[in-house]
Amino acid sequence: MKKLVLLFIILGLLFISCSKKSTEPEENNPTVLVSPSSASVVVDEVFDIEIALKYVEELVGVGVRLNFDSDKLEVVELGREDDFLTSNSGAVNQLTFTSDNDEGYVKLVLGILPASASVSDMSGSARGIGRITFRALSPGTAELLLSVDNTHDSDLGLYDSSAELIPDVETESGNITISSGR
Numbered sequence: 001m002k003k004l005v006l007l008f009i010i011l012g013l014l015f016i017s018c019s020k021k022s023t024e025p026e027e028n029n030p031t032v033l034v035s036p037s038s039a040s041v042v043v044d045e046v047f048d049i050e051i052a053l054k055y056v057e058e059l060v061g062v063g064v065r066l067n068f069d070s071d072k073l074e075v076v077e078l079g080r081e082d083d084f085l086t087s088n089s090g091a092v093n094q095l096t097f098t099s100d101n102d103e104g105y106v107k108l109v110l111g112i113l114p115a116s117a118s119v120s121d122m123s124g125s126a127r128g129i130g131r132i133t134f135r136a137l138s139p140g141t142a143e144l145l146l147s148v149d150n151t152h153d154s155d156l157g158l159y160d161s162s163a164e165l166i167p168d169v170e171t172e173s174g175n176i177t178i179s180s181g182r
Contacts, residue, residue: 034174042181051128061159070104072142081128090117
């Protein structure tokens, strides 16, 4: 009987050890993100957020849309961040960098020329490509929702040095908490 119990214990431990998840790191998908991902501001405060990329390889094109609550935020200024995009001696071609405060969105479409000057960074560090200066308008929480969905807008997505759409791009959106400041 003791041998049978011992056998079941050993089989149980083997089953548990085989069913545990691997400790291997998961593959890192290309990501477009808002930085900082959250912030607290007061009404009438002006603040910056950055659109950034991480885990990109052979990148030559970027198309991003950022939606925001136009009752809570307004865009004051847009600015490109070219350090990463020009890090392989390429030139940034700005196709679109516009905002619409009535509709509540910013659209950023950039290309790197020539394609041989594509950029990569698999370190996981967020690399800025654009800065948006907002003014807080009213109290509450304003979501900053990123989209790179090429099926709804053909300008959007990340493109590699062969002008192919990079698959499995993730987005990390953000939230701005706005207080009345009283």
